[in-house]
Amino acid sequence: MAGGSMMGARRSALPRMVWAVIVGLFLGALFTKIAVLFMPESAAREFLTTAVSASLGPLSIDLIAIALVIGPLTISLNALSLVGILLVGLVMRSWF
Numbered sequence: 001m002a003g004g005s006m007m008g009a010r011r012s013a014l015p016r017m018v019w020a021v022i023v024g025l026f027l028g029a030l031f032t033k034i035a036v037l038f039m040p041e042s043a044a045r046e047f048l049t050t051a052v053s054a055s056l057g058p059l060s061i062d063l064i065a066i067a068l069v070i071g072p073l074t075i076s077l078n079a080l081s082l083v084g085i086l087l088v089g090l091v092m093r094s095w096f
Contacts, residue, residue: 019092024087048079
């Protein structure tokens with residue numbers, strides 16, 4: 001019985017982790033825009049706002065009757081994105 005409840009806890013933890021990453025990336029993007037607007041040109045601003053990007057796509061699916069093209073999907077990470085993910089993760093951890 002205890003193993004079953006543990007599996008249920010793990011299953012519900014994955015969607016929370018995915019949402020924490022997604023919301024954290026948006027919060028990090030907001031922090032990045034604010035830093036670009038209000039921080040003076042400096043090494044700190046350069047460090048905080050320099051991003052590493054990865055892209056996937058475009059992905060095309062052709063099912064004869066319906067054709068879809070998705071992409072390209074791009075994820076940009078910088079120090080402020082990681083701060084956003086950390087903050088959202090800490091808040092969600094305290095809620096659950």
